[in-house]
Amino acid sequence: MLRHFLQFKDLSRDELLYLFDRARLIKSRFKRYQPYHPLVDRTLAMIFEKSSTRTRLSFEAGMHQLGGSAIYLNTRDTQLGRGEPVEDAGEVISRMVDIVMIRTFEQEIIERFASHSRVPVINGLTNEYHPCQVLADIYTFVEHRGPIAGRTVAWIGDSNNMCNTWLQAATLLDFKLNVASPAGYELEPARASDVDRGGWGAGRETQV
DSSP, X not given: OOOOBSSGGGSOHHHHHHHHHHHHHHHHHHHTTOOOOTTTTOEEEEEESSOOSHHHHHHHHHHHHTXXXXXXXXXXXXXXXXXXXXXXXXXXXTTTOSEXXXXXXXXXXXXXXXXXXXXXXXXXEOSSOOHHHHHHHHHHHHHHHOOOTTOEEEEESOOOHHHHHHHHHHHHHTOEEEEEOOTTOOOOGGGGTTSOXXXXXXXXXXXX
């Protein structure tokens, strides 16, 4: 069955833990200069509607290190920037590559693309979610501090795509998330409607 990674909750807890184990193994081999190329002859299309330095470098370098190749597409230089429907782009692009990463604005855009894609689609960032960044953050914690289950994570700042993604991660990986936001930038209750909440704090502080 075709799977996409558009939100953090698109992977199960067991799949995430397996992913962390695999990342540890692959990183260890890379550090020892042991070739590991499971993606030979595989191509990633990277579609950027929002520009980025780190996202492009990390995906492109990762594909090369694993034996594959990456193609950079900026919407300004493609038919997407000239009004081509997202659905048509999903059908055409997915015929020519093995996986697609998209960094765009509304979550609806990537959802529409994925619904017409023949290959897996990864969310490189949308206004609503940033699953790859939180995945990397949590792996860094696991690598240095051990399992994150049962721990407490603090989010200090506006309720944005990162915060929304941390909410999903807290439920999946069984840790507590404390959210503190300035007035006018609080967590939207609708965003947390699918999260198991441990209680809401008063005023500008929320505990999940």
